[in-house]
Every structure is written in C-alpha cells, then in structure tokens.
Amino acid sequence: MRILVVEDEARAGDYLKQGLTEAGFVVDVARDGHTGLHLAAEQAYDLVVLDVMLPGLDGWTVLRRLRQTGVGRQVPVLFLSARDALADRVHGLELGADDYLVKPFAFAELLARVRTLLRRGPPREDDVLTLDDLRLNVPARTATRAGQRLTLSAREFNLLHLLMRRQGEVLSRSEIASHVWDMNFDSDTNVVDVAIRRLRLRINDPVPGRLIHAVRGMGYVCELRP
Structure with a gap:
C-alpha cells in the first residue's frame, strides 16, 4: 500500500x-x-x-x-x-x-x-481482475490467459496489476515508474518501455492479441479493443 x-x-x-x-x-x-x-x-x-x-x-x-x-x-x-x-x-x-x-x-x-x-478505508478492489480472457488473481498473485498460466516475475505482476486495476485509463510513464518501481521517472531511461514489451510477450504467448496499448506521447492503457 x-x-x-x-x-x-x-x-x-x-x-x-x-x-x-x-x-x-x-x-x-x-x-x-x-x-x-x-x-x-x-x-x-x-x-x-x-x-x-x-x-x-x-x-x-x-x-x-x-x-x-x-x-x-x-x-x-x-x-x-x-x-x-x-x-x-x-x-x-x-x-x-x-x-x-x-x-x-x-x-x-x-x-x-x-x-x-x-x-476501514475505501472499498477494496476485487480479488480477481479480468479483461477479456486475461484473469489476474491478486491475493494468489497468479495470472492466466485463456485458462493458461502466465509466468510473470514479481515486477511484471505488479505492472500488470497496476494496468488492470486502472483499465481504460492512460497511465504516463512517470506514473507507472512511480507505482511499480517506486522511483522518479528519468526521460533518459526506457525501463518502462522495456518492461511493457516483455509483459506483452508474456501475455501474447498463449493467445495472440494485444490488451496493452501505447498512446503516443502519453503512455500506456490496458483495455480491450476491436
């Protein structure tokens, strides 16, 4: 927290x-x-x-x-x-x-x-987050797509968790870096972009199709697109 x-x-x-x-x-x-x-x-x-x-x-x-x-x-x-x-x-x-x-x-x-x-704070988020056939079990820290288990590092899980609980919101690189790495974003580093690319590979391995999208000049968004 x-x-x-x-x-x-x-x-x-x-x-x-x-x-x-x-x-x-x-x-x-x-x-x-x-x-x-x-x-x-x-x-x-x-x-x-x-x-x-x-x-x-x-x-x-x-x-x-x-x-x-x-x-x-x-x-x-x-x-x-x-x-x-x-x-x-x-x-x-x-x-x-x-x-x-x-x-x-x-x-x-x-x-x-x-x-x-x-x-006793605000209502807790759901224990299980879903987007299309992508399913994230937060307490168990597991993720599946189309029923197949995804192998994610702790950092990749935290990144996916952030994106999924903020579905539909465009998150800037600085906000992602702040929440996932607990660091101030340096425009000279591409740590966020590299991590997103790796996470996409993990998610798209069992089932092709992107659920994480780049928004040019702004950041990234997790949502289902036709």
Missing part, C-alpha cells in the same frame, strides 16, 4: 518514512502544503498522513481542497499536530479527517492507527 506523508520538518518526515517503509508500505514525503496537495490529488494513495502546520498551505486547507477532488474524497487522512486543544481536534475531524494524533507520539501508536484506517 502507498502512503503520502506531508511533513515540513525534515527529521520527522524522514523518521516517518523510514518507520512506515520498514513496516511494509511504499512512502512518499512532501515538505509543504502545495506539494502535498498536488501529489494527493494526482496519485492514488491508500492513506495520507498530514501535518497541520505547513508552509504554503496549512493542513486544514490541504484537507479541505483535497476533499473537493475526485480522488481525495475517499482517501483516509490522519492528521498529525502539536496542537492538542479539543477545538483543534474537533475542527480537523469536521473538515473530513479520519483520525487526529497529537505530537509527540509513539511510533507504535501511529502504526496501529495507520493500519486501522487502512482496514
């Missing part, structure tokens, strides 16, 4: 990223409100951990604007703040936060709250 931490204090942000990463999450960190809002609105996160006192836009404003966007209406938000007044906690919850944790805090408590929010 992917978590966005919006925290302007470098040490605190690095501490949260290290701890959550060690707990098995993919973590992005934003150092100011504007960057945090942009990332949260543009990318699919499972949870946002949001400081209240931020440069640029404060956490209250970030949450308010986030709840006005399509993606941001559903993502769980956990406020972090040194402001422990009851009025502040109530204000955060009334704005649409799902939880409010006062600084300083024990990391074990933060992790417990994160896991609780993720369990």
Whole structure:
C-alpha cells in the first residue's frame, strides 16, 4: 500500500518514512502544503498522513481542497499536530479527517492507527481482475490467459496489476515508474518501455492479441479493443 506523508520538518518526515517503509508500505514525503496537495490529488494513495502546520498551505486547507477532488474524497487522512486543544481536534475531524494524533507520539501508536484506517478505508478492489480472457488473481498473485498460466516475475505482476486495476485509463510513464518501481521517472531511461514489451510477450504467448496499448506521447492503457 502507498502512503503520502506531508511533513515540513525534515527529521520527522524522514523518521516517518523510514518507520512506515520498514513496516511494509511504499512512502512518499512532501515538505509543504502545495506539494502535498498536488501529489494527493494526482496519485492514488491508500492513506495520507498530514501535518497541520505547513508552509504554503496549512493542513486544514490541504484537507479541505483535497476533499473537493475526485480522488481525495475517499482517501483516509490522519492528521498529525502539536496542537492538542479539543477545538483543534474537533475542527480537523469536521473538515473530513479520519483520525487526529497529537505530537509527540509513539511510533507504535501511529502504526496501529495507520493500519486501522487502512482496514476501514475505501472499498477494496476485487480479488480477481479480468479483461477479456486475461484473469489476474491478486491475493494468489497468479495470472492466466485463456485458462493458461502466465509466468510473470514479481515486477511484471505488479505492472500488470497496476494496468488492470486502472483499465481504460492512460497511465504516463512517470506514473507507472512511480507505482511499480517506486522511483522518479528519468526521460533518459526506457525501463518502462522495456518492461511493457516483455509483459506483452508474456501475455501474447498463449493467445495472440494485444490488451496493452501505447498512446503516443502519453503512455500506456490496458483495455480491450476491436
């Protein structure tokens, strides 16, 4: 699962990223409100951990604007703040936060709250994703086409999973690289294009016919075309 931490204090942000990463999450960190809002609105996160006192836009404003966007209406938000007044906690919850944790805090408590929010977050995706005769069993991490098992590496499975759960959406190379490789896309590298070519070969081996298509100048889309 992917978590966005919006925290302007470098040490605190690095501490949260290290701890959550060690707990098995993919973590992005934003150092100011504007960057945090942009990332949260543009990318699919499972949870946002949001400081209240931020440069640029404060956490209250970030949450308010986030709840006005399509993606941001559903993502769980956990406020972090040194402001422990009851009025502040109530204000955060009334704005649409799902939880409010006062600084300083024990990391074990933060992790417990994160896991609780993720369990009760937006409806989970289907365990089995399908497109024509391509079938992806997410919990079992298996894929078949026309009933025949596909041999996929862990990275190829993650790439196919991303494409299939976002069927019909054109995904840019930078977004694919961010989700599958947890890296910023470098225009001088063709890692995404090479991986897509290999994945197409795996999928088309038992049954000819492309289900992953390039969209010139934009990226790739997974969909059934006549």
